[in-house]
Amino acid sequence: MVEIRKTVHVEAVADVTFSTWPWQHWAKERPSSVALSFDEQQFSWAELAEKVDEYAKGLVEQGLKRDQLVAVVAPNSVSVIWLLLAILRTGARYVGLNPHLSQQALSNQLALLECDFIWYPAKSGAALDRVQGSKQAGQQALPHRLQLLPPQTPRMVPVTWQASRAATLTMTSGSTGHPKAVVHNAQSHLASAAGLLQWMAFDGEDSWLLSLPLFHISGMAIVWRWLYRGAKLVVASSQDLDVALGKVTHASLVPTQLQRVLENNRASSLSLKRVLLGGAVIPVSLTERAKQAGIECWCGYGMTEMASTVTAKLADTSAGVGAVLPHRELMLKDGEVLVKGKASGMGYYRNRTIFPFSEQEWFATKDLASWHDEELFILGRKDNMFISGGENIQPEEIEKVLLSHPAVDQAFVLPMADKEYGQRPVAIVSTSPELDETLNEDLDGYMKQQVMGLCRPVKYLLLPSHLCAGGIKISRKQLAQWLTEQH
Known part of the structure; x- marks a missing residue:
């Protein structure tokens, strides 16, 4: 058994205390x-605090009590921000659910969570149909629906600040097909924010765009960085994100979002100074183009259980994910990443109970990695590895090579049954231009030069658009099911 333990060693910077x-x-x-800020409206901190208190009183009037759980099924909006802060102010717990989920998936998550209340927009359209559909399917009775309203009669909110109280639940991405509900308190969210902002400059005069969904930890982390620094949060609808990017200094983006910004040929005219990239393997060519446009790109490695980022760095030509941030500890045990620290969540939520992530001191992530020159390199997940012709094949290593091809935007490698070799790799890609016979041959020739025979994809398929909707990570389990249906 080999153990390599890493913690951050930087000059101490005093954290903001609340x-x-x-x-x-x-x-x-x-x-x-x-x-x-949203649309043309702006609220000062004094106005925001007053409004949050009013909405919190309204929630208490509707029966919400401390430690109860509210599910919010909605895309990002200013109403969701008011609701999140007001729920926290009452001492209750917030969980965001993806409004793009299928009726069955949404029903399953509601059953797992056993929420006391639910909120969704008045004009929720398809999302509302799905929520109502879960009740019609007889899966469970819907929780009582909350309204975002001030109180009808004056009242107090009898709850004081406790950073250690459970505050939010966030569903894991479910990239392996089985999302879990991770519980965080304010303490872990603020520790996560403090550690990143010791390295990545974000001042009180700066602004961060809420560019990722609040039902994902990457979106939730934006809110806590804003709250930690006392800066400005800019909220925009998904249709107005490109416009909003022209009005902020910071944004959290997935590579495809940054690519759209750069392709619009107006990046140099933006006020955008820094971008935190995540959600996929990041092509070096993309970060180099951003650098030329004056945008500083940061990348790293993170997970829901650790309230977002664990390691980070300024993007460069290395495929590594940086060094360990303050308030986190990381250890490699037989090549597997183990983590702990102040940013760690409280545990998983089920049966109305919080269960620790592990019986051990360290949380085993199932991610495989190595250290080179004080930088962490993620090799892939233990449960993604497959065997082809007696060789261990790590799909993520093949995906990185595919992404180095200029035409490939996204790449996923999965095993396909093979009589001779047991399993062979198949590549599912999104490309520019779109995948055709000529590009297929080009990719095949490229991979023959780059990887050994057993690692070369035997087939290239176009990534189905319906599997890209709604989340930040694409589910490998859903991709595997789709691949099975193709044969």
């Missing part, structure tokens, strides 16, 4: 500074 709700802290420290 003796009250972060928005109330900033309402005292910077009352007139802009806290929240």
Whole structure:
């Protein structure tokens, strides 16, 4: 058994400490500074704190109590921000659910969570149909529906600030097909924010675009960085993201979003200074183009259980994911990544109970990695590996090579049954231009030069668009099911 343990060693920077709700802290420290912006409206920290208190009183009036759970099924909007902060103010717990889920998947998540209340927009369209459909299917009775309203009669919110109280639940991405509900308190969210912002400059005068969904940890982490720093949060609809990117200094993006910004040929005219990239393997050519446009790109490695980022770095030509951030610890045990630290969540939620991630001190991630020159390199997941002709094949290594081809935007490698070799790799890709016979031959020739025979994909298939909707990560389990249906 080989163990390699890494912690961060940097000059200590004092963290911001909070003796009250972060928005109330900033309402005292910077009352007139802009806290929240959407469309043409802006709210100062003082105005935001007052509005959150009013909405919290309204929720209490509707029966919401501390430690109860509210499911929010909605895309990002300013209403969801008000709701998140108001729920926290009451001492209750917030969980965001993907409004693009199928009726069955949404029903399954509601059954797992056993929520006390639910909220969804008045004009939720298909999402509302799915929520109602879960009830009609007889899976379970829907929780009581909350309204985002001020109270009808004056009242108090009898809850004080406790950073250690369970605050949010976030569903894991489900890239392996089985999402879990991860519980965090304010303490772990703020530790996550503090550690990243010791390295990545984000000042009180800066602004961060809420560019990723709040039902994903990457979106939730944006909110806590904003609350930690007391800067400005900019909320925009998915249709207006490109416009909103022109008005902010910081954004969290997936590679395809950054690619769209750069392809619009207006990146140099934006106020955008720094981008935190995640969700996929990041092509070096993309970050180099961003650098030429004056945009500093950061990348790293993270997970829901650790409230987002664990390692980070300024993007460069290395395929590594950087060094360990403050408030995290990381260890490699027989090549597997184990983590712990102040940013760690409280555990998984089921049967209305919080269960620790592990009986051990360290959380085993199932990610395989190695250290080179003080930088972590992710090799792939233990449960993605397959055997072809007696050789262990790690799909992620093949995917990285595919992504180095200029025409490949996204790449996934999965095993396909083979009589002679047991299993052979198949590549599922999205490309520019679209995959055709000529590009197929080009990719085949390219991979013959780059990887050994057993690692060369025996087939190239176009990534189906319906599997790209709604989330940040594409589910390998769903891709495997789709691949099976093709044969």
